[in-house]
Amino acid sequence: MRLLFRGAAMAAVTAMLVGCASSKAPVTAEAPPHAPAAVQVYAAGSLREALTLIASDYEARTGQAVVLTFGASGLLRERIEKGEAAQVFASADMDHPRRLAAGGGWQAPTVLVRNALCALTSDQVNAAPATLLGTLLRPAIRVGTSTPKADPSGDYAWALFRKADEIQPGAYAVLDAKALKLTGGADSPKPPPGRGTYAWIMEQRRADVFLTYCTNAMAAQKEVPWLKVVQLPPVLQVGAAYGLTVRTTAQPSAAQLAQALMAPPAQAVFRRFGFGPPPSGLEPPQR
Numbered sequence: 033m034r035l036l037f038r039g040a041a042m043a044a045v046t047a048m049l050v051g052c053a054s055s056k057a058p059v060t061a062e063a064p065p066h067a068p069a070a071v072q073v074y075a076a077g078s079l080r081e082a083l084t085l086i087a088s089d090y091e092a093r094t095g096q097a098v099v100l101t102f103g104a105s106g107l108l109r110e111r112i113e114k115g116e117a118a119q120v121f122a123s124a125d126m127d128h129p130r131r132l133a134a135g136g137g138w139q140a141p142t143v144l145v146r147n148a149l150c151a152l153t154s155d156q157v158n159a160a161p162a163t164l165l166g167t168l169l170r171p172a173i174r175v176g177t178s179t180p181k182a183d184p185s186g187d188y189a190w191a192l193f194r195k196a197d198e199i200q201p202g203a204y205a206v207l208d209a210k211a212l213k214l215t216g217g218a219d220s221p222k223p224p225p226g227r228g229t230y231a232w233i234m235e236q237r238r239a240d241v242f243l244t245y246c247t248n249a250m251a252a253q254k255e256v257p258w259l260k261v262v263q264l265p266p267v268l269q270v271g272a273a274y275g276l277t278v279r280t281t282a283q284p285s286a287a288q289l290a291q292a293l294m295a296p297p298a299q300a301v302f303r304r305f306g307f308g309p310p311p312s313g314l315e316p317p318q319r
Contacts, residue, residue: 070097071286072117074108076124076274077229078147078185078245082305083122086298096285104183104216119282120290122274124245125184129275141275144293146308149188149270150246151262152230152253157240161265165196168241169206176214176239183216188270189243195268212239231255245272247306274307 075083080102087098101108105123109132112118122144123129129141151168153159159167168175180186189211197204214220215229223232230244231252242249249261264270278290292298299309 068096068285069283070099071119071283071289072099072101073120073122073289074101074103074112074116074118075122076105076108076184077102078124078248079122079274081251082302082307086293086301089297089301090289090292094288096289098289104179106182106184107216107218119279119286120276121278122276122293123184124272124274125187126273126275128184129277133277137280138277139280141277142294143310144274144276145299145302145310147245147247147272147274147306148308149185149192149243149264149272150249151264152234152242152244152249153260153262154234154237154240155258155260157260159241159260159262161263164262164265165199165203165268168196169200169203172240174238174240175207175211176233176242177211178216178244179213179220182218184272185244185248186213186216188272191270192243192264192268195270199267214238214242215244228252228255231259234259250306273310 073083073087080100083100083102087100090096091098101118103111105125105128108118108121109123109128112121112132113135121129121132121138123141124147126141126143129138132138133140151159151164153167157167157173167173177189178185180190190208193204193207193211196207214233221233223229228248228251230242230248233239234242234252235256244252246261246263249259253259253261276290276293278286294310303309
């Protein structure tokens with residue numbers, strides 16, 4: 033009898049528990065909302081300081097994460113073509129973004145900012161805009177450049193050499209033969225962590241004059257005050273238009289970031305770092 037009573041009591045308790053459970057809606061744990069995927073941005077190394085600041089402010093304002101990868105524009109384009117998942121590409125020229133667009137999957141690029149070449153010289157070189165070409169042609173002067181095709185800065189340097197040849201026939205051959213391709217290549221020496229490439233190269237005395245973007249030259253002078261920045265004379269001036277493009281299949285936040293880069297607040301930051309504005313009337317990349 034005791035066994036029968038215990039069994040009946042247990043059955044009653046079980047029925048009560050089942051009834052209570054069935055009287056309530058099932059409890060489902062709600063999954064936490066997923067954070068938006070980070071926008072992958074590949075950008076020319078000369079944009080590092082300005083774009084890092086802009087991206088940090090953009091993340092703080094929108095909550096949208098941005099991952100920045102910097103390098104020589106030509107090498108970045110090759111990495112993208114090999115399958116790396118960049119969604120926004122900011123190149124130091126228009127050619128590399130156009131090549132991506134021509135291959136399909138990328139928008140036609142627009143001009144993001146403008147730059148120009150300057151001469152960064154050591155403290156042992158006395159040069160001015162009017163005497164710069166003669167200085168570059170002196171046999172004892174080591175002329176540093178970036179690597180053409182891999183880095184647009186190198187291509188712009190060779191454009192300067194062609195201009196020099198129009199002023200002084202034979203100058204191109206001399207400069208082409210003596211130029212030291214010290215940066216921008218896949219095997220170029222890398223500065224220690226925390227050091228700027230051009231300040232470190234010049235501090236190591238690997239060149240007497242380095243032809244680079246004016247923004248790079250000014251940043252190097254801030255890091256190594258004894259370096260001098262020499263503007264090119266008008267007859268040698270070479271301008272650089274930076275191209276911005278977005279992958280056509282990128283998440284919408286990529287296009288939103290590209291639009292923000294073209295907007296006045298971001299453009300004001302670029303100007304603080306020495307970049308010129310894009311030509312008026314250009315629209316940001318659209319989805």
